[in-house]
Amino acid sequence: MGVVVQKYGGTSVATIERIRHVAQRVKKTIERGHQCIVVVSAMGKTTDELVHLATQISKFPSQREMDMLLTSGEQVSIALLSMALQGIGVPTRSLTGWQAAIETDDVHGKARITSINAETLQHYLNQGEVLVVAGFQGSTNGDHGGEITTLGRGGSDTTAVALAAAVQATCCEIYTDVDGVYTADPRTVPKAQRLDEISYDEMLELANLGAGVLHPRAVECAKNNNVELAVKSSFTEGRGTRVKEGSLMERQLKVRGVAHDLDVARIKVLGLPNRSDCLSVLFTDLAAAHINVDIIVQSEHEAETMDVSFSVQEKEAERAVNVLNQQQDKLGFERVIVEEGLAKLSAVGSGMVTHPGVAATMFTTLTDAGIPIKMVSTSEIKISCVIPREHTEAAMQKVHSAFGLDAAKVEV
Ligand code: ASP
Ligand code: MG
Numbered sequence: 001m002g003v004v005v006q007k008y009g010g011t012s013v014a015t016i017e018r019i020r021h022v023a024q025r026v027k028k029t030i031e032r033g034h035q036c037i038v039v040v041s042a043m044g045k046t047t048d049e050l051v052h053l054a055t056q057i058s059k060f061p062s063q064r065e066m067d068m069l070l071t072s073g074e075q076v077s078i079a080l081l082s083m084a085l086q087g088i089g090v091p092t093r094s095l096t097g098w099q100a101a102i103e104t105d106d107v108h109g110k111a112r113i114t115s116i117n118a119e120t121l122q123h124y125l126n127q128g129e130v131l132v133v134a135g136f137q138g139s140t141n142g143d144h145g146g147e148i149t150t151l152g153r154g155g156s157d158t159t160a161v162a163l164a165a166a167v168q169a170t171c172c173e174i175y176t177d178v179d180g181v182y183t184a185d186p187r188t189v190p191k192a193q194r195l196d197e198i199s200y201d202e203m204l205e206l207a208n209l210g211a212g213v214l215h216p217r218a219v220e221c222a223k224n225n226n227v228e229l230a231v232k233s234s235f236t237e238g239r240g241t242r243v244k245e246g247s248l249m250e251r252q253l254k255v256r257g258v259a260h261d262l263d264v265a266r267i268k269v270l271g272l273p274n275r276s277d278c279l280s281v282l283f284t285d286l287a288a289a290h291i292n293v294d295i296i297v298q299s300e301h302e303a304e305t306m307d308v309s310f311s312v313q314e315k316e317a318e319r320a321v322n323v324l325n326q327q328q329d330k331l332g333f334e335r336v337i338v339e340e341g342l343a344k345l346s347a348v349g350s351g352m353v354t355h356p357g358v359a360a361t362m363f364t365t366l367t368d369a370g371i372p373i374k375m376v377s378t379s380e381i382k383i384s385c386v387i388p389r390e391h392t393e394a395a396m397q398k399v400h401s402a403f404g405l406d407a408a409k410v411e412v
Contacts, residue, residue: 001033002170003125007040007135007160011177012234013077014044022234023084025175026130030090035125037167039135039160040081042073047153063108067137067150071097074134074156082132092130097137097148102159104138104149110290111149112217113138113158116166125167135159157218165225172227174214175234180241181206181213183257183405188396191406195257196239199246202256205348205382210261219243246350254358255403256349260392264294264342265317266374268309269324271334274300278331279308282324289323291316294344295377295386305334311375311386314340342374343392346384347403358403359383365402371395 006026013019022038029036041047050069054061078094085092101117124131135156139146151158157174164172181203184192198206200223207216213231222229222243232240272278279298286293293310300306312320317338324336345366352358359376362383366373371394375386387395400406 002035003037003164003167004029004034005037005039005160005164005167005169005172006175007156007173008038008081008175008234009156009177010041010044010046012175013040013081016080018234019043019077019080019084022081022175023088023090025234026085027088027090030130034170035130037121037125037131037133037163037169038081039133039156039163040074040077041135041156042070043077043080046073046076064147067108067148070150071134071137071148074136078132078134085130085132090130091128092132093124094132094134096134097159098139098146100131100133100163102133102138102162103141103146104151106140106142106147106149107290108147108149110152111138111140113151113162113221116162118166121163121167133159133163151217152215154212154215155217157215158221161218161221161225161227161229164227165221169227171230172222173230173232173240174218175232176213177233177235178213179233179236179238180231181211181243181257184259184396184400185211188260188393189258189400191397191400193405195241197242197244198256199350200243201246201381202348202350203243205346205379206257206259209259209344209346209348209382209384210263211257211259214243254349254351254355255347255405256351258345258347258396258400258403258405260346260396261344262389262392263313263315264311264344264386264389265314266309266311266339266342266386267317267320267324268307268337268339269333270307270337271305272308273332274304274306278306281331282308282327285323285327286320289319291320291323295375295384297375309375311342311344314342339374341389342386343389344384344386345392345395345399346382347399348382350381352381352383361402362399365398366395369394369398 082092082094104111180194182192186192204219229243296310371391
């Protein structure tokens with residue numbers, strides 16, 4: 001019957017009662033004859049609470065210590081779920097990331113999985129055990145036995161997909177508090193609809209754009225390893241949404257979904273000398289500080305200077321400005337301006353490649369609603385606009401309607 005990997009997020013294991021409920025679901029999976037690896041997140045808001053504890057001790061805690069702290073959350077939930085399973089007669093073994101031989105690089109707080117030793121896992125599975133693995137953590141293969149790392153917030157999805165790829169699982173089910181992937185976040189757009197199916201590429205764009213239902217790295221990992229994902233609710237029964245290789249059908253729809261990201265700041269670097277090396281130096285230094293730059297807009301002045309604006313996560317804006325200020329002498333720009341309180345709204349769909357007019361619809365919709373557009377970026381299958389954050393909800397609802405998603409038959 002093969003191995004099934006199931007991942008349960010923080011809300012699905014938030015209380016003892018819910019942990020018991022998850023145990024019952026896992027038991028049913030076993031009874032259908034599957035071997036099972038269960039990946040869990042920390043209970044409820046545990047990770048946020050741990051972050052809060054850290055900030056009370058230190059404004060800039062070291063990433064290594066943060067990893068040490070945050071990984072403790074998942075250690076609690078794997079032990080409790082394992083006990084719940086044993087209590088209903090299911091043989092289990094809880095494993096931390098390092099016990100599951102999930103090896104990562106050494107970028108604390110944002111580590112990437114480099115390898116997983118599937119033999120260890122298969123060995124336990126063949127003994128008839130359910131493996132309950134801590135999400136979001138791994139360890140480096142260091143000289144002194146390795147360092148504990150985390151994969152970045154929301155990283156348990158990635159753990160699940162990577163494990164599914166490593167053991168060649170028949171299915172990777174992501175259980176969450178919503179019953180699938182929607183055309184937009186239903187809390188913002190009440191008329192959003194659940195999709196039965198979505199392609200890896202579309203899902204990757206949506207996840208990158210802030211659709212919190214799946215972690216972007218998880219989708220990337222699923223695409224690279226051709227692991228089919230099923231996103232389902234842990235509270236209700238239902239088909240959920242399949243994330244898989246795209247079919248031709250979906251190309252009939254210009255726009256598949258819209259997403260918003262509320263964590264956006266714009267940084268403007270004014271009066272940068274028009275030298276060929278300036279852009280590369282600027283962004284190389286930001287990259288070295290592990291600051292993810294999103295949209296970049298460059299405008300040249302006639303004379304010797306240019307202005308460059310780029311967007312970053314708001315929480316990284318201060319760090320980005322520090323990096324820039326350190327290079328001011330080297331680069332010789334005039335000044336840096338930070339604008340916070342922005343949001344990014346995006347429309348995604350594989351059909352955009354063949355259907356013109358998506359940008360026009362988006363700009364017209366926003367302009368008609370009196371919403372200023374601060375930055376724009378496009379790719380083959382998406383278009384994004386940066387707008388003032390206070391307009392996000394209205395903008396999302398209008399754009400969702402404008403692309404016919406409110407009433408459209410989105411199921412395939
Ligand atoms: N517990 C971690 C977080 O809250 C990892 C996860 O939930 O995926 O970010
Ligand atoms: Mg999550």
